[in-house]
Amino acid sequence: MSTESSHSRIINFGAGPSALPVPVLEEAAKGLLNFQGTGIGIAEISHRSKEFTSFVENVSQLIREQLGVPPTHSILFTQGGGSAQFSAVVMNMLARYRLLHPEAKPEDVDMDYVVTGSWSQKAAEEARRLGGGNVKIVADSRGHSATGKAFDNIPPHESYKFSKDPAFIYYCENETVDGVEFSHDGSSPTSFPFHLLPQDSLVPLVADYSSSFMCRPIPRLADHAIIYAGAQKNVGPAGLTIIIVRQDCIVDVDAAVKCGAAPVPITLSYKTLFDSKSLYNTPSVLAIYMTGLVLERMKKMGGVEYYEELNRKKAGLVYDVLKEGEERGVFKPKVKARSESWMNVVFDVLGDGAERRFLEGAAQRGMSGLKGHSCECVVNGIIAGIRVSLYNAITEEQAQQLVQYCREFIEQETTA
Template identity: 60%
Template sequence: MDRQQVVNFGAGPSALPTSVLEKAAKGLLNYNDNGIGLVELSHRSKDFAKLNDDLESIIRTQLDVPSTHHILFTQGGGSGQFSSVVMNLLARHTLLHPDLKPEERVMDYIVTGSWSKKAYEEANRLAGGKAVANLVVDARRTSKDGKSFDNVPQPSEWKLSPAANTAFIYYCENETVDGVQFSDSSFPHHLLENSFNPPLVADYSSSFMSRPIPRIADHALIFAGAQKNIGPSGLTILIVRNDVLVDVDAAYKLGANPVPLTMAYKTLADSKSLYNTPPMFAMYVSLLVLQDIQAKGGLGPLEEVNRQKQAILYDVLEGYEEKGILKLKVQKGSRSWMNVTFEFVDKQVEKTFLESAESKGLKQLKGHRSVGGIRVSLYNAITEEQVKSLISVLHASLGA
């Protein structure tokens, strides 16, 4: 089977455009006619400095990132940011409120799926007696079965902490494992519109650059691993507001936990993401992907393509759900555009579908090992025609 016969519906690392990968392969051998490949260049070279600047610029332009925010590149993925967020934002809050008691300093977590749950658990682990992780809401409590992540709870269910005591509020925009996503109306910003808004932190890893980010300026920090929509694994992109870039050593002197310099946002910003060698090849591929998106009209047209892909798939799945053949795992209004999750009522039908899909070159459709079922990831590189091919296999597997 060659590449043209295979469709990668995996949740990550994701499918990437073939034309981009072909160009990236050339850059591995001979970047910008230097005679050496990109991964052999110094990250201090003029060529890489330009790549770094170009990647920052294209993200700023396409997402309309305001001048109040830095765009930074680092490593460690979303999981690395579960730790970095806690350390940097607690340092910031300690500088602002040095006299607060540990039990009064709070980190608010909105838990809507497996990844925000992991972030909340890491916050509890790193609090170190210096702060408290508050569970604003646990979406399992408003689920149909009382134990699954199948919805984004209504704001009336949330229990936010007092604003002045809150170091930050954290949410995950799209839950890759569970297929839960905040709706088109996005985060309910009206809850925060008061005289003192705690910093809003968002994990956009599996939806980054799939459509515009609503009210991006109101976020103190947005982070995303690149390996879902725009590049290979290894690169983490940060959009960080100026006031989050704090002196972590000064905060340590006031009682905050120490922060490794390589994880301090101010260190990254002061060095233009070049404090140490960044994930150079992942940055290169990401730039090529974003240039490809830009050449096709930018995020506006891409959003419409992504809207159409998920709409035609959910329409078919809802039809089969009405017939009792399968069950969609997520409630309407909270269903992900990126990760469509469902399960067949008859496990033999599921087995037949997966075998048939694999024989047709439609790969990585099994759900995450923690939840099972089927997961269809519709990242940017997946085309509408490929979605229709999947639907055809689904029909055939069910004898329709």
Template identity: 55%
Template sequence: MSLERTQVINFNSGPCALPTSVLEEAAKGLINYKGTGIGLAELSHRSGYFGAIVNDLAALIRTQLDVPPTHEVLFTQGGATGQFSAVVLNLLARHRLLYPELTDEERVMDYVVTGNWSKKASEEATRLGGGVVNIVTDARTVSEDHKTFASIPPHGSFQFSKKPAFVYYCENETIDGVQFSTDPKSSASFPWEAIKEEDFVPVVGDYSSSFLSRPIPDIARHALIYAGAQKNLGPAGLTVLIVRKDCLVDTDAAAKLGAQPVPITMDWKVIHANNSLYNTPPMFAMYVSQLVLEHAQSLGGMPAITLMNERKKDILYEVLDEGAAKGLFRLRVHKDSRSWMNQTFHVLGEGKEELFLEQADKAGFKALAGHRSVGGVRVSLYNAISEEQTAVLVNFIREFIKQNAA
């Protein structure tokens, strides 16, 4: 059956839904960009036209997230997974330049494991070597079954190294639906108090699935914030880096001291020196991302986007809690650690989860099945999902509860 765009609501976890008006404008540019007679994807990436897109996109991100002048905004490829490797190589090179006398066994990389993506990042660090991986905390150890990721662990469980090469965390776990709180008083916030500012330890935050959904707390204290674009920003293929300038190091000099050589397309200093144009970038993804951010600006920028996302997640969690209270749903994540972007739950009762997903699909709610590794249901409320669309889903869920709760 052929469906029109207006007949469905796309809750895909990534690639995400994008505003229809943005896609319509992007389609025009794909055919004829700014009256050049050439489509955007056919332009030279060395042209002034595309150079303007790179600069405008960086400026929009800097404005919306209030990026400090101590940091550069860069663009690369390879997705967030590519940065699993790039983080290790660039920051161990930095550490080698600062402390050339240390052995690999004395170079420690601290990983905060709160879900499947931070777990994968820590495994890549172990695979690459060049240092020792210290698991600062593992959220599975504080879950009821000691197997699932269900909350941000209490601050007392975080065991940071004395002077690690870097500290790594994932702000929002897309698969599991676990997210750090922006409230510094919350037990689910990131424990900045445990990292001495004067030590200047590089802190890395994977913000892929929450990027541009709300402000980034303590942005200036991060050495790197990175995000794959395909959650809130644009099509897959583009990765955004917000890098503190002291982390743009000479990796070739570090290699002469024994560090692993860094592939040139992963070298942050090279990317910066070439204005993110060392090689042909994902041009169309960058163009669409620029249009998405201009659209966000027209809605009121980050304050308006944050308020919208807060209202969306509040009405959805309200109805999910109603279903849980009636024994029909089981939410995967503790209340103080729940994601704004990815709401995960199970439908209880023989055949009820399959029925929920089947009825949801027939009603036009697409991509609600949970990740294959954890199952269940996952709703992804990225920026392009409107409050009205969220309300339609909430009404469907409320009716399902009425029909199926014991």
């Protein structure tokens, strides 16, 4: 990429698809013309070629190494995004439960959902739509908000009511729309309550890590049955979904049908993906390639530990200026203390026309993607507000530029 074109790039604080590192984009541009010296571009090469199949294996290895994925878990790649996993999780885990309990009636099967924001709510709705068991909302942030309607907190540990033997327990680690995230400090009241889970060595715990995958280490990774994420926030372009799945959850879904489970579409079956090494059908070759380049770069930079420190700093800077703005009556954070996301910082700009002024000023300084999630957000006349997404590719310097602008804005609003 020429210097001119990289200089003309703006800072993209969008929530996804989102910023990717410029060196990766430059490398990918070369790969589009000639993948690893094959003379064929990455978007043109066969997904069954030895060059590409070994590339896929390396991508898997890069995730395994950096996150410390144990040998009990496989790493699978697929398409369909987080939304397809809302369905795949339900179908595969109900098939697993059926094989373990062939006599169970659907009314006896519980699917436990922890609802802390729009995405876990959507996942629970999909489970309800698919049927095959009872969707139980075992904790809900809204009940702990001032209005009874806001996803602005992680519920207190004492409020969780897990079922005794659920088909699975589902949570979303970082709620991208609402900016609510579980603390990674196990002693915090806003951490995920691992200690309250059924005492079984194979707890069927499922986590949506779509917007926090690879931004820092995953707490208690080995205690999860499934962790999944779309690539398009921290690690690549849209089109690739990564699933880390414990081997007991890769079940013969057709055998489960014989015991009364619903058939699982072949491309949603984890066993299909596992048996075919994630190459049952044509995968999203370009997205896998670019994700591989991002992961290689991450490794060189120091892995998830490096990004944890970087992301801690970036989030700290932005939350600090938010606090300054709050004290001056300019900004209002939407999320309660200790439930705030590192990746998606959400707040309101107070005053008539102030949000528009904030966004216009940001645009003039070459910053975009700051408008909050727009669908279904006009609740009780409240607009979406601002959302700053601080994924891995956002540098500390870029976060500083935003902070600098926020300070100027606070001054401007309070002296006008």
